[in-house]
Amino acid sequence: xxxxxxxxxxxxxxxxxxxxxxxxxxxxxxxxxxxxxxxxxxxxxxxxxxxxxxxxxxxxxxxxxxxxxxxxxxxxxxxxxxxxxxxxxxxxxxxxxxxxxxxxxxxxxxxxxxxxxxxxxxxxxxxxxxxxxxxxxxxxxxxxxxxxxxxxxxxx
Amino acid sequence: xxxxxxxxxxxxxxxxxxxxxxxxxxxxxxxxxxxxxxxxxxxxxxxxxxxxxxxxxxxxxxxxxxxxxxxxxxxxxxxxxxxxxxxxxxxxxxxxxxxxxxxxxxxxxxxxxxxxxxxxxxxxxxxxxxxxxxxxxxxxxxxxxxxxxxxxxxxxxxxxxxxxxxxxxxxxxxxxxxxxxxxxxxxxxxxxxxxxxxxxxxxxxxxxxxxxxxxxxxxxxxxxxxxxxxxxxxxxxxxxxxxxxxxxxxxxxxxxxxxxxxxxxxxxxxxxxxxxxxxxxxxxxxxxxxxxxxxxxxxxxxxxxxxxxxxxxxxxxxxxxxxxxxxxxxxxxxxxxxxxxxxxxxxxxxxxxxxxxxxxxxxxxxxxxxxxxxxxxxxxxxxxxxxxxxxxxxxxxxxxxxxxxxxxxxxxxxxxxxxxxxxxxxxxxxxxxxxxxxxxxxxxxxxxxxxxxxx
Amino acid sequence: xxxxxxxxxxxxxxxxxxxxxxxxxxxxxxxxxxxxxxxxxxxxxxxxxxxxxxxxxxxxxxxxxxxxxxxxxxxxxxxxxxxxxxxxxxxxxxxxxxxxxxx
Numbered sequence: 001x002x003x004x005x006x007x008x009x010x011x012x013x014x015x016x017x018x019x020x021x022x023x024x025x026x027x028x029x030x031x032x033x034x035x036x037x038x039x040x041x042x043x044x045x046x047x048x049x050x051x052x053x054x055x056x057x058x059x060x061x062x063x064x065x066x067x068x069x070x071x072x073x074x075x076x077x078x079x080x081x082x083x084x085x086x087x088x089x090x091x092x093x094x095x096x097x098x099x100x101x102x103x104x105x106x107x108x109x110x111x112x113x114x115x116x117x118x119x120x121x122x123x124x125x126x127x128x129x130x131x132x133x134x135x136x137x138x139x140x141x142x143x144x145x146x147x148x149x150x151x152x153x154x155x156x
Numbered sequence: 157x158x159x160x161x162x163x164x165x166x167x168x169x170x171x172x173x174x175x176x177x178x179x180x181x182x183x184x185x186x187x188x189x190x191x192x193x194x195x196x197x198x199x200x201x202x203x204x205x206x207x208x209x210x211x212x213x214x215x216x217x218x219x220x221x222x223x224x225x226x227x228x229x230x231x232x233x234x235x236x237x238x239x240x241x242x243x244x245x246x247x248x249x250x251x252x253x254x255x256x257x258x259x260x261x262x263x264x265x266x267x268x269x270x271x272x273x274x275x276x277x278x279x280x281x282x283x284x285x286x287x288x289x290x291x292x293x294x295x296x297x298x299x300x301x302x303x304x305x306x307x308x309x310x311x312x313x314x315x316x317x318x319x320x321x322x323x324x325x326x327x328x329x330x331x332x333x334x335x336x337x338x339x340x341x342x343x344x345x346x347x348x349x350x351x352x353x354x355x356x357x358x359x360x361x362x363x364x365x366x367x368x369x370x371x372x373x374x375x376x377x378x379x380x381x382x383x384x385x386x387x388x389x390x391x392x393x394x395x396x397x398x399x400x401x402x403x404x405x406x407x408x409x410x411x412x413x414x415x416x417x418x419x420x421x422x423x424x425x426x427x428x429x430x431x432x433x434x435x436x437x438x439x440x441x442x443x444x445x446x447x448x449x450x451x452x453x454x455x456x457x458x459x460x461x462x463x464x465x466x467x468x469x470x471x472x473x474x475x476x477x478x479x480x481x482x483x484x485x486x487x488x489x490x491x492x493x494x495x496x497x498x499x500x501x502x503x504x505x506x507x508x509x510x511x512x513x514x515x516x517x518x519x520x521x522x523x524x525x526x527x528x529x530x531x532x533x534x535x536x537x538x539x540x541x542x543x544x545x546x547x548x549x550x551x552x553x554x555x556x557x558x559x560x561x562x563x564x565x566x567x568x569x570x571x572x573x574x575x576x577x578x579x580x581x582x583x584x585x586x587x588x589x590x591x592x593x594x595x596x597x598x599x600x601x602x603x604x605x606x607x608x609x610x611x
Numbered sequence: 612x613x614x615x616x617x618x619x620x621x622x623x624x625x626x627x628x629x630x631x632x633x634x635x636x637x638x639x640x641x642x643x644x645x646x647x648x649x650x651x652x653x654x655x656x657x658x659x660x661x662x663x664x665x666x667x668x669x670x671x672x673x674x675x676x677x678x679x680x681x682x683x684x685x686x687x688x689x690x691x692x693x694x695x696x697x698x699x700x701x702x703x704x705x706x707x708x709x710x711x712x713x714x
Contacts, residue, residue, distance in 0.1 A: 112665045123675045
């Protein structure tokens with residue numbers, strides 16, 4: 001499904017079919033996209049399940065995948081995560097938080113000049129590893145870092 | 157993720173952005189802020205430095221901007237029974253002038269013959285120009301899980317239109333000066349089950365509750381910083397909040413009754429914080445705007461002897477008077493009948509962690525928490541601790557686990573005022589916040605050789 | 612109706628920095644009301660960013676993305692004046708589209 005999706009994305013993007021279809025009122029991108037949510041991956045309860053869901057089981061560790069997270073997060077409600085892939089041909093990135101009830105937070109596919117990097121804010125219930133997964137040329141790569149979540153506020 | 161995300165809001169009033177350095181020459185930059193930022197303090201410990209990085213990253217792309225967009229739309233849309241926009245609303249600089257208005261409120265408005273803060277003034281315009289009912293605007297005034305009130309988005313929009321401008325709250329009209337004075341009285345007024353005033357936490361430089369930096373609102377620099385940090389987007393819960401909310405929640409945590417939304421008292425304290433001038437005369441608290449809510453009844457504003465004396469003499473009564481009342485307070489300490497003072501340090505640690513109890517949102521009755529980590533460093537295993545009180549690390553190791561020390565610690569927790577009359581520490585046993593067993597457990601946390609405090 | 616997004620697209624050295632703020636509760640489905648009932652999950656599931664009608668980023672998210680999500684991306688090629696369109700759809704079918712011009 002993901003391979004199909006990427007192919008579709010590339011195909012549409014490069015040929016401008018989507019724009020044409022939109023102009024003709026044939027299809028709304030929202031309709032295409034809404035059907036595209038990867039339920040199995042996002043609802044997986046553990047990292048292995050989430051990785052399987054995005055087709056990244058057995059991802060290799062890579063130094064060319066750079067994950068920037070705070071060492072200590074003052075507030076688990078909003079933790080800024082930046083992932084940048086220097087791996088040639090990277091077409092997608094995914095962000096996972098190991099100890100969240102459903103580890104997969106987000107996934108991005110890139111096309112038409114988008115660089116393989118992403119910034120987003122995630123929620124973290126507790127101290128956990130945060131992972132970034134990149135997919136390039138049919139292979140998967142992974143990197144992880146720990147974020148400590150502390151107690152903010154007045155404890156009441 | 158649920159537990160961590162439902163933590164209580166921090167007591168701190170401040171927040172502010174690294175942006176403003178509110179010196180006399182530099183215009184204070186004001187903008188809706190990510191609420192969590194701390195004022196820079198020296199020296200910085202690694203944790204504080206890491207938090208500052210954490211906040212700086214979040215500041216770029218601040219969700220408050222979403223509410224500015226929404227507020228602008230609301231401002232320009234014809235709404236309400238009179239089907240009018242707010243574009244004729246006079247915020248003090250003439251009808252329809254939004255730019256610069258936020259940094260010049262609270263101010264006196266002749267048409268209403270009242271001093272109003274910006275939120276109150278916009279509400280006034282919504283009532284008078286658009287025909288909304290005031291009761292409807294004040295029913296559910298604060299952002300919550302169900303949504304963000306229009307007034308909050310409107311305030312955020314108006315605040316955004318004062319970005320980069322100098323705060324200049326007028327102190328010319330007699331009513332503006334009155335509001336300032338009343339605000340200061342409220343700021344310093346100690347009362348309630350924990351003997352807290354605003355100044356208890358916001359009257360000293362460089363202190364923290366847990367990891368939250370506390371501005372010293374008695375100084376111009378910090379007061380401006382607190383004012384400039386609002387309206388703010390609160391990371392916990394992800395709510396957009398205004399200064400009206402900030403004041404309300406401070407009083408909740410102060411264990412006071414609830415102040416009325418858009419009331420004179422709140423406008424007054426905002427005038428005090430905003431204007432922060434000097435040389436005014438104490439005239440008695442303007443407490444009529446407070447109302448009973450939950451267990452926080454109005455009699456909490458009445459003073460007992462300790463609160464009265466500390467209020468009257470600015471927390472510095474004459475030594476002879478102090479000693480007299482301290483002796484009376486010592487006589488209130490009830491030691492356990494069986495003579496046992498040392499409980500279970502593990503339970504003590506849990507009590508020290510909890511800050512629950514006595515606010516209008518808490519359920520009445522025990523058990524309540526000890527709030528200890530809010531102000532004290534205790535066990536090395538907890539890195540989020542406040543600095544309003546002294547560090548209690550190695551307390552037992554340093555003082556020895558002797559019967560005398562046990563008795564002192566028990567008594568100090570039971571009634572801190574027996575030892576230092578105007579101490580900022582609540583009287584936990586005397587006020588019925590902690591029971592005998594809880595105090596024994598806290599004594600053990602500090603003195604038991606097995607407690608992590610002494611490891 | 613969903614509230615407007617805030618989109619910023621700035622080009623520098625041939626790379627366009629796109630930052631998007633979305634107004635959304637991102638309810639996890641894990642939290643409970645005070646009466647014990649579970650607050651149903653409500654979160655953005657998919658979104659896309661297009662430059663002049665061509666999709667550059669196709670994203671999907673779970674409920675652990677923070678409330679009022681913020682995303683940042685970089686795209687090579689866009690010029691000042693190009694149109695950036697962002698849309699999202701949540702798990703209840705609510706949607707929102709906004710656009711801005713590259714500066």
